[in-house]
Amino acid sequence: MSRPVVxxxxxxxxxxxxxxxxxxxxxFAIVEDQPGVTRDRNYAEAEWEGKRFLLVDTGGFEPETExxxxxxxxxxxxxxxxxxxxxxxxxxxxEGLLPADIEVSQRLRASGKPVIYAVNxxxxxxxxxxxPDFYRLGIGTLFSVSAKHGPGFSDLMDELGRLLxxxxxxxxEPEADILPRIAIIxxxxxxxxxxxxxLIGEDRMIVSPAAGTTRDxxxxxxxxxxxxxxxxxTAGIRSRGKISQGVEKxxxxxxxxxxxxxxxxxxxxxxxxxxxxxxxxxxxxxxxEGKGIIIVLNxxxxxxxxxxxxxxxxxxxxxxxxxxxxxxVITISAQTRQRIxxxxxxxxxxxxEREKRVPTAELNRVFEQLAARHEPxxxxxxxxxxxxxTQVSIKPPTFVVFVxxxxxxxxxxxxxxxxxxxxxxxxxxxxxxxxxxxxxxQEEGKxxxxxxxxxxxxxxxxxxx
Numbered sequence: 001m002s003r004p005v006v007x008x009x010x011x012x013x014x015x016x017x018x019x020x021x022x023x024x025x026x027x028f029a030i031v032e033d034q035p036g037v038t039r040d041r042n043y044a045e046a047e048w049e050g051k052r053f054l055l056v057d058t059g060g061f062e063p064e065t066e067x068x069x070x071x072x073x074x075x076x077x078x079x080x081x082x083x084x085x086x087x088x089x090x091x092x093x094x095e096g097l098l099p100a101d102i103e104v105s106q107r108l109r110a111s112g113k114p115v116i117y118a119v120n121x122x123x124x125x126x127x128x129x130x131x132p133d134f135y136r137l138g139i140g141t142l143f144s145v146s147a148k149h150g151p152g153f154s155d156l157m158d159e160l161g162r163l164l165x166x167x168x169x170x171x172x173e174p175e176a177d178i179l180p181r182i183a184i185i186x187x188x189x190x191x192x193x194x195x196x197x198x199l200i201g202e203d204r205m206i207v208s209p210a211a212g213t214t215r216d217x218x219x220x221x222x223x224x225x226x227x228x229x230x231x232x233x234t235a236g237i238r239s240r241g242k243i244s245q246g247v248e249k250x251x252x253x254x255x256x257x258x259x260x261x262x263x264x265x266x267x268x269x270x271x272x273x274x275x276x277x278x279x280x281x282x283x284x285x286x287x288x289e290g291k292g293i294i295i296v297l298n299x300x301x302x303x304x305x306x307x308x309x310x311x312x313x314x315x316x317x318x319x320x321x322x323x324x325x326x327x328x329v330i331t332i333s334a335q336t337r338q339r340i341x342x343x344x345x346x347x348x349x350x351x352x353e354r355e356k357r358v359p360t361a362e363l364n365r366v367f368e369q370l371a372a373r374h375e376p377x378x379x380x381x382x383x384x385x386x387x388x389x390t391q392v393s394i395k396p397p398t399f400v401v402f403v404x405x406x407x408x409x410x411x412x413x414x415x416x417x418x419x420x421x422x423x424x425x426x427x428x429x430x431x432x433x434x435x436x437x438x439x440x441x442q443e444e445g446k447x448x449x450x451x452x453x454x455x456x457x458x459x460x461x462x463x464x465x
Contacts, residue, residue: 006164010091011101013092051164087115088156091117097136117142117143141159143155184232191335229344259285271300284323292354294328294429300333346429379407397432401414406436414434418432
């Protein structure tokens with residue numbers, strides 16, 4: 001099920017970021033940071049009473065002049081309205097109702113989307129006395145809040161909870177929900193629309209007219225050589241306003257919305273431009289979300305020295321996308337349809353790797369060898385013992401390493417373990433999660449028990465036979 005997008009909109013300095021932080025501080029589920037991953041923090045995954053949604057803060061800039069303020073305000077509001085499923089329109093109780101608020105309100109009403117009208121900074125009788133003036137907007141319900149101190153917050157969130165759709169039911173899923181879901185994401189103007197249109201135009205690709213195969217207007221079912229895939233939320237299916245194509249940072253928020261419903265991300269990058277900072281953010285987002293990643297170099301037909309360009313790009317991947325150097329890389333041309341269907345071969349491969357399970361015995365054989373080759377660092381003058389490893393889940397493959405001091409496990413050693421697991425078992429195109437955990441008998445203060453095989457803890461030196 002797609003997670004709805006909730007955007008907080010309003011003039012600068014009305015407290016949008018404060019409300020954003022309060023919502024996350026009470027009920028949050030933010031994907032944790034991974035070293036080497038950089039992305040703007042103007043959006044996050046949130047939860048209220050069991051309902052999950054993507055929360056967007058549309059603030060973050062201070063125009064220098066009044067004219068610039070109105071230009072930026074219109075642009076910001078248009079983008080937020082376009083992407084949102086529910087809108088929280090925040091106004092300032094200290095300043096009262098301003099013409100800019102009226103303009104924003106008119107745009108929100110024209111969108112036809114659910115809007116929660118809220119007045120912030122209502123901290124006393126003076127601000128409460130100004131509330132009736134806000135009803136000039138022609139609204140039925142107005143929420144007064146203090147995002148900084150808390151009064152009125154619960155009422156506001158209860159209204160949001162009422163508007164949010166119910167969570168998924170424990171029912172048999174329709175076919176479109178059990179098929180591989182493929183997200184096509186990337187910066188504006190990298191060729192996403194051309195790529196989707198090229199796929200639609202391919203003779204072996206069809207859009208199924210069968211009832212029940214489309215979840216909403218931005219998901220479509222495709223068949224390639226008898227195998228079905230759901231193409232998720234791409235610019236080629238849902239047209240965007242021109243203003244959206246010119247604002248880079250919102251491509252990241254769109255990617256987050258799309259990825260919530262995908263298994264594999266096709267990250268389109270302009271081959272002529274190379275990897276940009278925004279590309280790094282989008283790939284990092286797919287990595288943090290635990291999705292399979294395929295980097296698609298589009299417009300390859302425009303690259304003059306292809307051999308040299310490919311070498312340079314792979315070097316850039318190692319340097320700028322080191323956190324996701326496991327990702328597949330394909331060169332295509334959506335314009336000439338060169339190699340566009342090759343992506344399905346990679347999609348199938350990544351899905352298999354993302355669902356791979358490794359037998360525990362084989363896993364620990366490799367784990368013992370890698371621990372023997374490289375001694376882990378000390379923790380407060382104590383040796384960190386690595387006892388054994390087990391796989392706890394898939395999509396993406398996730399492992400737990402049992403140690404004596406989880407707090408002493410350094411990121412570099414986790415990375416070392418990951419590299420060795422990849423060398424032994426693949427996991428091509430998929431993130432790998434590895435967590436350190438204290439062994440249960442140590443948590444309970446009991447004497448350390450040997451593993452069923454009789455092996456001792458792996459301290460980094462080869463175990464004596």
